[in-house]
Amino acid sequence: MNHLITSEDLKLQLGKVVIFDCRFHLMNKTVGSEQYRAGHIPGAYYLDLEQDLSGEVSQHGGRHPLPDIETFSKKLRAAGVNQQSTIVVYDDSRMAYAARAWWLLRFCGHQSVFILDGGYTGWVNAGGAIDRREPAVKQGNFKANVQQGWTLDRDAICAQAEQLTLIDSRESKRYRGEEEPIDPVAGHIPGALNFFWQDATDEKGFFKSKSEQQQRWIDLPRDKKIVVYCGSGVTACVNLLSLEASGINAVLYPGSWSDWCSYRPK
The missing domain is CATH 3.40.250.10 (Rhodanese-like domain)
Structure with missing residues (x-):
């Protein structure tokens, strides 16, 4: 899709x-x-x-x-x-x-x-129209149907570590622990692979082609469940989009590194 x-x-x-x-x-x-x-x-x-x-x-x-x-x-x-x-x-x-x-x-x-x-x-x-008015409040009928199995938390990651492939979506310097501008502890979850989320788009913010997305993941191990994280579960979603565009199933660790390192001494 x-x-x-x-x-x-x-x-x-x-x-x-x-x-x-x-x-x-x-x-x-x-x-x-x-x-x-x-x-x-x-x-x-x-x-x-x-x-x-x-x-x-x-x-x-x-x-x-x-x-x-x-x-x-x-x-x-x-x-x-x-x-x-x-x-x-x-x-x-x-x-x-x-x-x-x-x-x-x-x-x-x-x-x-x-x-x-x-x-x-x-x-x-592209010449799109621009407005400054905030639209009026409406009355929709949306009702959530939360999808089971779309996330994994820290306890589950620890328990299933041998059955998981972890993807760290942050830039390489943060992944390697050379710098950490936001969280109190630097580094990454043991065993995680690094795929920077910005590599899914070009510098103007356009999503790269399907073949380019697939090429990003060509060496990704497929024999284990794939779990994607970043600093706080936000930019990891760009990698989830890229993976889905490539036909690869993956789940999100919502707490990501900011949750993981909260259990470690500063």
């Missing part, structure tokens, strides 16, 4: 699909909402990574634990999401946050979800 939509195709679907703007910046957490207010795709609602696409942070569970499903469902219903709605998500960060929304929506049982290829900049460059 194709999980992407082009700007040209989206232009034809305005008013027929539910659109979510997922722009965010980890180091300046108000930037995304400010960008949204300054201009967004007409009809788009805003989903904040930390307020909408993540849950409450605690000692363990990572920096961006999965949100409470009913709270998330209410947010979707307020944007008019129904069981049959087609949803389009976008960001301006090489799909980092849009992929989180894409994965989360599908985790909740909603399969008709597409990521805007090229993101907001691609939309603007």
